[in-house]
Amino acid sequence: MTIGARVLKTGMAVALAVYLSTLLGFPSPIIAAVAAIFTIQPSISRSWQQITDQLQTNFLGAAVAITAVKLFGQTAIAVGLVCIIVILISIRLRMENTIGLTLVTVVAVMEANQEGWLFALQRFSMVLTGMGAAFAVNVLLFPPRPRKQFIEQVHQAYSQLSLLLRMAISNEMKEDIHRKETEKLHHTLLKLQERYAVFEEERALLPSRRQARARQLLLSKQLIKVLSQGVDLLDVVEEHYFSAPRAGEWAQRFDSQIEELTKYHEQLLLKLEGKMKAHVSIEPEEEREARLIKQLTDYLIEDPDEHKRLVFVASAIFEYGYHLRRLDRISDQVLQREEAETEEA
Incomplete structure (x- = not known):
């Protein structure tokens, strides 16, 4: 069994995401680490496309999640309905590959919204931190050839x-x-x-x-x-x-x-x-x-x-x-x- 460059870069991206989460004072590095795992791609072109797609769908998912909490409250049914809506929107936008991380963002924002806007914004920042860490590692370390x-x-x-x-x-x-x-x-x-x-x-x-x-x-x-x-x-x-x-x-x-x-x-x-x-x-x-x-x-x-x-x-x-x-x-x-x-x- 051989360890490929993508395997190494995934581990490095997670490590960097955890380090940045600690440096920025996030309460938990888990969300950033998950975001880093989803963002690693086999080419720089795909990484950049993944970043742009993720930014769009994650921002849209966070907005829908915050709106849903304000209208319906934080209930299990509300979370499930918002996830369905976000999945349908992602498919409509032909960004199916972003669904996994977007749902992580939705759940994290809806769970944190009861603590206030700043706490929800912090959760969204965790996702962005993980995405940025993964992109940096993919471009700078062992760039795909x-x-x-x-x-x-x-x-x-x-x-x-x-x-x-x-x-x-x-x-x-x-x-x-x-x-x-x-x-x-x-x-x-x-x-x-x-x-x-x-x-x-x-x-x-x-x-x-x-x-x-x-x-x-x-x-x-x-x-x-x-x-x-x-x-x-x-x-x-x-x-x-x-x-x-x-x-x-x-x-x-x-x-x-x-x-x-x-x-x-x-x-x-x-x-x-x-x-x-x-x-x-x-x-x-x-x-x-x-x-x-x-x-x-x-x-x-x-x-x-x-x-x-x-x-x-x-x-x-x-x-x-x-x-x-x-x-x-x-x-x-x-x-x-x-x-x-x-x-x-």
Whole structure:
């Protein structure tokens, strides 16, 4: 078990919130600590958005809570009704992620309002203190690096995918191991898509960086697309190849084609890291694909219905190769543009 940066930052944010609560003379640090826990986010952009949303809904929730206490008093039914109203308002404003902390504010303010306005204001200040502590920690300590984390997860997903692809046709891996590795790959791909969503939310402040960021987003999207096509190829092989009659006759051809594309995939990742020599041709020969298509066409003429499952497998292989070549072209464009910008600077 590893302790991630977000786990550490949550603990630090809570500690800072408790310290500030003591420094400011709050009667209890609990509310500030809870606010800090709710505010920690995986990116600075999300943290800022969380702060702005929380300020709006918490201020609105505190106002509704104070008004409700004045009109209906502090009863259990009144607290429950106000919570329902605040939830509906938050959903209406499309700020569902702020509901938890807003309800904490509502309950704290309604419970304190019987002591007077100043006491209720103090409770609201506790919430603001926790939010501020969390934002400060998230920005200043171990600031999120979604791009770096995204690339690391791309390499992790490729390692899992290449292992499965290289043994897909030969079927040498034990079934239970294959199942576990496939589940791990799907989980990694899901995390990768979530990481891309975080990366996509980041905003470039300088106009010159916006174009570079747009290129990186296009490249990142294609990296995910290539991995997804590799996963689709695995699924197609499992579903159709082993059910096809006389599939063994095509084992070597399919296996060598997948091996070549897997190597191509690896070389593309190395090129993006700057580990490949300049102007080295790494694209597989298209003549091999053309030969495979002709051989498969001739084979299908014998009995189209019997051999059509092999078409599905070949189609998935060609689709994987198509998206790899597209990734190659996008990579060249991004790298060339980055080199040009470096020379201009």
